[in-house]
Amino acid sequence: LMVPNAPLAAPIPQPTILSQEELKKIAAFKAVEFVRSGMVLGLGTGSTAKHAVDRIGELLKSGQLKNIVGIPTSMKTHEQAMNLGIPLSDLNCHPIIDMAIDGADEVDPEMNLVKGRGGSLLREKMVETASKKFIVIVDETKLVDYIGGSRLAMPVEIVPFCWKFTLQRLEMLFTDAGCVGRLRTEGERGAPYVSDNGNYIIDLYFDRDMGDLKAASDAILRLAGVVEHGMFIDMATTLIVAGKNGVTIRNK
Numbered sequence: 001l002m003v004p005n006a007p008l009a010a011p012i013p014q015p016t017i018l019s020q021e022e023l024k025k026i027a028a029f030k031a032v033e034f035v036r037s038g039m040v041l042g043l044g045t046g047s048t049a050k051h052a053v054d055r056i057g058e059l060l061k062s063g064q065l066k067n068i069v070g071i072p073t074s075m076k077t078h079e080q081a082m083n084l085g086i087p088l089s090d091l092n093c094h095p096i097i098d099m100a101i102d103g104a105d106e107v108d109p110e111m112n113l114v115k116g117r118g119g120s121l122l123r124e125k126m127v128e129t130a131s132k133k134f135i136v137i138v139d140e141t142k143l144v145d146y147i148g149g150s151r152l153a154m155p156v157e158i159v160p161f162c163w164k165f166t167l168q169r170l171e172m173l174f175t176d177a178g179c180v181g182r183l184r185t186e187g188e189r190g191a192p193y194v195s196d197n198g199n200y201i202i203d204l205y206f207d208r209d210m211g212d213l214k215a216a217s218d219a220i221l222r223l224a225g226v227v228e229h230g231m232f233i234d235m236a237t238t239l240i241v242a243g244k245n246g247v248t249i250r251n252k
């Protein structure tokens with residue numbers, strides 16, 4: 001039945017499905033709301049942290065933030081921040097940082113992290129252990145029940161000298177957890193990936209939970225040849241998670 005001049009039906013609102021990239025940006029922007037003028041800021045590395053650095057640059061440019069000093073956690077972030085005109089310094093000049101903002105590859109229920117799939121774990125750990133506050137920004141896909149359980153890489157930065165020996169030693173530490181290590185490579189020829197510090201990275205994969213994290217961390221760090229690993233235990237002070245149902249903020 002045609003009803004002449006019937007009002008058009010109002011469109012039914014569709015739920016907006018945000019992409020992972022949009023969620024990363026939402027978490028990053030939320031973290032930047034905690035930044036105040038005059039702060040010394042640790043600037044993280046990766047696709048999530050990149051949004052935070054962009055936002056800080058934007059707020060400095062518009063004058064909403066003033067007198068920020070950024071401490072980059074990688075050469076890539078250094079370049080990004082420099083292009084945005086963020087004044088930069090380093091840990092030598094600023095051994096105490098007010099706040100660091102960075103992403104993570106995995107976050108467990110205690111807010112322990114795996115970091116370094118982007119390769120910057122050493123500088124990230126140096127900067128973030130020097131930070132009074134460390135805000136971790138993630139989309140909800142990064143939440144895990146326990147670290148290493150995702151079967152994705154847990155990175156360890158090692159010196160290049162006799163890297164195969166160090167790889168075997170790392171695997172031997174975690175035979176019970178079915179650990180396999182692989183040298184990270186890049187490019188078509190599979191050349192070793194070299195970190196900003198001139199080191200190699202071994203990615204460890206676990207079949208089973210590696211057990212007590214602190215014990216695992218100590219065992220890895222005791223191996224000669226290891227520089228640092230990507231478990232960030234008890235370091236995060238705030239966790240911002242952006243998900244389908246909104247943003248959650250947890251403090252420790």
Ligand code: 5RP
Nearest residue numbers: 046047048103115116118120
């Ligand atoms: C780099 C990192 C990154 O923070 C981590 O890999 C998360 O990256 P993204 O935000 O791109 O998912 O630890 O070393």
